[in-house]
Amino acid sequence: MSLSERIDKDYIAAYKAKETTKVAVLRHLKTAIKNRMVDEMRDALSDDVVLELIAKQVKQRKDAFDQYSKAGRDDLAQVEAAEMVELEQYLPKQLTDDELSAAIDAVIAQTGASGMKDMGKVMGAVLAAHKGQVDGKQASDMVKAKLSA
Incomplete structure (x- = not known):
């Protein structure tokens, strides 16, 4: 169905x-x-x-x-x-903060992202891999923090 x-x-x-x-x-x-x-x-x-x-x-x-x-x-x-x-109720189970962090780390390692210029690439991959499971603003904040560190 x-x-x-x-x-x-x-x-x-x-x-x-x-x-x-x-x-x-x-x-x-x-x-x-x-x-x-x-x-x-x-x-x-x-x-x-x-x-x-x-x-x-x-x-x-x-x-x-x-x-x-x-x-x-x-x-x-x-x-x-x-x-x-x-x-x-119609959305898939949302990722926890730890799961989201791990997913972002995996995409950063996979794409070789090194700075804020790669943010779009990382965000696109994370959101595509976890459709409906991620809050875009939360993911964006986490990606910014990881890429600017």
């Missing part, structure tokens, strides 16, 4: 169970998938593209959560956090 099919099935189940948060989150996700299909003139999307869309939505929720928290709007921050939890 493809990821899109799983999302459709979960949406129907959540709708029947009257899980309003999950229904809203999956409705937005289904819309994003449909829009991408229209943009690319395709009948279906690969799981990698769907994962990319999910990761983008998680990042949007995380950014909104941070903004609401800073503004003291805990009520809205909690809504974003609940939506983030629903979306993260």
